[in-house]
Amino acid sequence: MVNLLRLGQGMMALAVLLSAAGWIGFTLEGEVNDVPTPNFPDRSFFADDPLPEQVLSPFLTAELTLTWDRDDVYAVIVDEDEKNTCEATPAGLAQNSGTNSCGPYDADIVAISDNGNEGLVWTVESGVYYVGVGTAGSGLPEGSEVNMAYEVHLQAGFGSFFVFASIGVVGFAMTRSE
Numbered sequence: 001m002v003n004l005l006r007l008g009q010g011m012m013a014l015a016v017l018l019s020a021a022g023w024i025g026f027t028l029e030g031e032v033n034d035v036p037t038p039n040f041p042d043r044s045f046f047a048d049d050p051l052p053e054q055v056l057s058p059f060l061t062a063e064l065t066l067t068w069d070r071d072d073v074y075a076v077i078v079d080e081d082e083k084n085t086c087e088a089t090p091a092g093l094a095q096n097s098g099t100n101s102c103g104p105y106d107a108d109i110v111a112i113s114d115n116g117n118e119g120l121v122w123t124v125e126s127g128v129y130y131v132g133v134g135t136a137g138s139g140l141p142e143g144s145e146v147n148m149a150y151e152v153h154l155q156a157g158f159g160s161f162f163v164f165a166s167i168g169v170v171g172f173a174m175t176r177s178e
Contacts, residue, residue: 004174011171018164022156029152034145037073037135042103044076044132046083051131054124058159065151066131067119073146074104074114074136080128082108104134124152 038045054062066075078086086102104112110129113120114136133146156164 004177008171008174008177011174012168013171015164015168015171018167019156019161022160022164025153025155027151027153029150031147031149033147035133035148037070037144037146038133039135041135042105044074044078044086044102044104044106044109044134046078046086046130046132050080050128051077051124053128054126057124057126057157059157059163060160061155061157062124063153064122064124065119065153066113066122066148067150068116068146068148070116070142070146072136072142073116074112074134075116075120075148076104076106076109076132076134077111077120077122077129078106078109078132080130082106083130083132086132104136 051064054060064077068075085108089102101108104114110125111120111122
């Protein structure tokens with residue numbers, strides 16, 4: 001026969017450990033080297049592939065930090081619709097129209113940073129998003145490539161903590177049943 005007291009205590013301990021691990025989270029790091037730098041000033045150009053989708057948003061929160069090694073480059077994150085709009089508009093037309101679309105002052109940008117040392121910090125949302133880079137200022141860029149480093153910090157979300165608390169409550173109830 002199963003000892004409900006010990007099983008309940010084990011479940012409560014597991015709930016506490018899972019909650020602590022979820023609160024601390026963990027970080028994934030990586031680097032992307034030799035990203036081509038656009039030669040058109042104040043215009044964003046986007047990656048072909050989207051960022052990984054956040055399908056577990058109720059259970060995980062993810063925060064992306066992107067840093068780079070140049071002062072004359074900015075980075076943006078946009079949704080799929082904005083990327084498609086920018087790619088459909090030739091660079092010269094967007095700049096001559098007097099609008100701020102597809103550049104660093106675009107109102108539809110989800111996140112932007114022009115400081116590579118501080119980087120771009122974005123809490124990942126559900127949906128399809130793309131990273132873009134652009135050359136800031138009116139002159140030509142200092143080089144033809146930029147190196148970018150990224151960190152993704154994952155933590156347990158509300159749904160995970162709810163599950164952990166449920167495990168602890170069931171464990172507590174089991175300790176009281178004997």
